[in-house]
Amino acid sequence: xxxxxxxxxxxxxxxxxxxxxxxxxxxxxxxxxxxxxxxxxxxxxxxxxxxxxxxxxxxxxxxxxxxxxxxxxxxxxxxxxxxxxxxxxxxxxxxxxxxxxxxxxxxxxxxxxxxxxxxx
Amino acid sequence: xxxxxxxxxxxxxxxxxxxxxxxxxxxxxxxxxxxxxxxxxxxxxxxxxxxxxxxxxxxxxxxxxxxxxxxxxxxxxxxxxxxxxxxxxxxxxxxxxxxxxxxxxxxxxxxxxxxxxxxxxxxxxxxxxxxxxxxxxxxxxxxxxxxxxxxxxxxxxxxxxxxxxxxxxxxx
Numbered sequence: 001x002x003x004x005x006x007x008x009x010x011x012x013x014x015x016x017x018x019x020x021x022x023x024x025x026x027x028x029x030x031x032x033x034x035x036x037x038x039x040x041x042x043x044x045x046x047x048x049x050x051x052x053x054x055x056x057x058x059x060x061x062x063x064x065x066x067x068x069x070x071x072x073x074x075x076x077x078x079x080x081x082x083x084x085x086x087x088x089x090x091x092x093x094x095x096x097x098x099x100x101x102x103x104x105x106x107x108x109x110x111x112x113x114x115x116x117x118x119x120x
Numbered sequence: 121x122x123x124x125x126x127x128x129x130x131x132x133x134x135x136x137x138x139x140x141x142x143x144x145x146x147x148x149x150x151x152x153x154x155x156x157x158x159x160x161x162x163x164x165x166x167x168x169x170x171x172x173x174x175x176x177x178x179x180x181x182x183x184x185x186x187x188x189x190x191x192x193x194x195x196x197x198x199x200x201x202x203x204x205x206x207x208x209x210x211x212x213x214x215x216x217x218x219x220x221x222x223x224x225x226x227x228x229x230x231x232x233x234x235x236x237x238x239x240x241x242x243x244x245x246x247x248x249x250x251x252x253x254x255x256x257x258x259x260x261x262x263x264x265x266x267x268x269x270x271x272x273x274x275x276x277x278x279x280x281x282x283x284x285x286x287x288x289x290x291x292x
Contacts, residue, residue: 003271006224006271006274007243007247009221009224009225010224010225010228010239010243011243011246011247012221012225013137013140013141013225013243014140014144014222016133016136016137016140016146016149017133018132018133018136018150019150022132022136022150022153022154023125023128023129023132025150025154026128026132026153026154026157026158027124027125027128029154029157029158030124030157030158030161
């Protein structure tokens with residue numbers, strides 16, 4: 001038997017026809033096992049944000065308490081109303097900016113995930 | 121999900137046929153192809169388009185089939201067919217010829233994996249060395265060398281069946 005004859009024999013194969021249920025079986029398996037796992041929360045990337053948040057809270061508490069003590073307020077230094085009253089006088093603009101940035105940081109990722117098809 | 125179903129419908133026959141050439145068992149071939157599709161679904165986001173989708177999908181399938189075949193027990197030589205061919209040299213029937221050719225194809229399963237995948241993919245892709253090399257992920261020269269070595273091993277394993285004349289020629 002020469003190589004050409006061997007090639008002819010090895011080129012042939014018995015006909016293979018997928019069963020009627022094959023596609024359904026695959027799609028069930030894909031839905032059962034192949035569903036993408038939920039994205040893990042990016043703790044490392046969020047770390048600077050958490051540090052900034054903690055620093056901001058610390059600063060608010062510090063300046064709030066100091067302002068309350070300086071004015072001689074009789075209310076407890078940690079009273080939220082006192083802190084808001086103190087910040088209201090000079091930080092309204094910054095609060096508005098912070099709210100806008102927060103809203104944008106919420107809406108932009110939602111928009112991006114919808115565009116990329118990552119959201120369900 | 122429906123887009124992936126279209127992919128499954130489009131490629132099911134090819135992937136089952138490829139799996140079948142590695143096991144010659146229809147139900148096992150479907151199981152292997154299903155595993156390959158599930159793995160492809162998981163890895164779909166990693167496909168960056170460096171190769172054609174066809175090449176990528178076949179490479180994913182080949183990796184899946186490699187894992188499955190390595191878990192399977194070694195394939196024995198189809199000695200019944202060899203014995204039949206040698207014992208009845210004067211019976212030049214199409215049945216014998218078919219049996220003989222099937223025995224040769226089954227003998228590919230006894231080859232070490234690197235030769236088996238080269239042989240299977242080369243003939244699966246219509247004797248295209250380039251396509252086989254792209255699917256395996258090795259240079260073309262490597263596939264050619266493996267094909268040559270595979271043929272030599274087959275001749276060592278099946279001297280009776282490969283060296284004897286064709287049944288029709290014997291009957292003339």
